[in-house]
Amino acid sequence: MRRSLLPCAVLLLLTACHSETAMNQEIATAEQDVEQGGRGLAKLNPAPRQAYEFVLKIDDAPGPFTVVNGTAQYDVVNEQECGRIVQATGRAGRITSQEPVELKKISDTEYQGTVYLDRMLDEDYYDRGVCQWKFSGAGATLKATGAEGETRFVSFIDADRFVKGERETQHYADLGYPRDEMDNYADYGKDAPEGFKPELRDALFSVTLTGKEARS
Structure with a gap:
């Protein structure tokens, strides 16, 4: 049972690391956009009133x-x-x-x-x-x-x-x-x-x- 769980745990860890890396990259790109006058991660309200x-x-x-x-x-x-x-x-x-x-x-x-x-x-x-x-x-x-x-x-x-x-x-x-x-x-x-x-x-x-x- 322990042997079967180990690959799954490794897979979950790799997935989490990949997600964190992707998020960090998205944040870095957004910060560069802000420095250039963009809005970064911010989003516009599609229906302002x-x-x-x-x-x-x-x-x-x-x-x-x-x-x-x-x-x-x-x-x-x-x-x-x-x-x-x-x-x-x-x-x-x-x-x-x-x-x-x-x-x-x-x-x-x-x-x-x-x-x-x-x-x-x-x-x-x-x-x-x-x-x-x-x-x-x-x-x-x-x-x-x-x-x-x-x-x-x-x-x-x-x-x-x-x-x-x-x-x-x-x-x-x-x-x-x-x-x-x-x-x-x-x-x-x-x-x-x-x-x-x-x-x-x-x-x-x-x-x-x-x-x-x-x-x-």
């Missing part, structure tokens, strides 16, 4: 913006219970995803798109429990023509303000358009004109982000 209008308005810009990209950020809120344990720290790593939002040009100064609060799919990724996603906020990146080296004007509105329909306005100095002295400079702006030197305050433009629950 919590739709919000995402509105972007530009005021007093020194010129046009050919590139206007929107994003929605989502974070797992229970990564300690469901995420992969990092051996170096013994803690689970943060799980986040930046999903593109198509912004359509409504006028020379306004763009609109749709953000789904439930865009991500809650799922068990690491056999430790179901990861629960939460919408963290929406953002936008603008470039004059999209040419290499141009300034990236970046803005973001957090989830609480977005859902409440509040506005988030960031101000930027004209002198950074279309490019700053530093190539590929990311300009996050300032909350108010007073954040700039007095000599720059008469040459500013702004980007305002707003969210509004979409009509069913």
